[in-house]
Amino acid sequence: MTILRQIYVESLLEAFSKSPALTELARVDRSVIDAMDLNDRAVIVAHRAGERKREEYIGYVDRFCELLITIVTRDSRPDVLADEILEVAHPIVMRLTGPQLIDIEEMEDGTDPPVYASNNGSLCLCTTHYLMHYRTSRDDLSK
Structure with a gap:
């Protein structure tokens, strides 16, 4: 896939996977449903x-895509564990680079309250929500 926003997500997953400090705490995945x-x-x-x-400029468009980092936990203190993982992941997210990526920032209302998804x-x-600012050609999402 060559759509820039997907390239950024895949690049971030690769960076997560290469971080021993992060992979010691959590498995890295692409799907919340699978997680x-x-x-x-x-x-x-x-x-x-x-x-x-x-x-929109002549020939170019500035795009703003919301990047979500979801941490799925099974623990008696799930929010504490999620924060420990986010502490390691946040700098990796903020250092994300890629073609035509202009900036990445944590959104103002950046973190959702924990959502409990099982009976117990x-x-x-x-x-946690981030915003990726990047630029594409008006007629091509991959450049």
């Missing part, structure tokens, strides 16, 4: 939400 089906104590998932364009409260999703 919820796994029996791992913690899984970190990078995926995207919506995107909007804000500015042991499965929990904690999501």
Whole structure:
């Protein structure tokens, strides 16, 4: 796939996978649904939400895509474990680079409250929101 926003997500997953400090705490995955089906104590998932364009120049468009980092935990203190993982992952996210990527920032209302997804409260999703600002040609999402 050559769509820039997907390239950024894949690049971030690769960076997560190369971090021993992160992989010691959590498995790295691309799918929240798969992460919820796994029996791992913690899984970190990078995926995207919506995107909007804000500015258009002759031949170019500035795009703003929401990047979600969801940490799925199975622990008696799921929010604490998720924060420990995010502490390691956040600098990796903020150092993300890629073609035409202009900036990445944590969104103002950047972290959702924990969402408990099982009967006994042991499965929990904690999501932090970032915004990727990048530029494409008006007629091509891959350049």
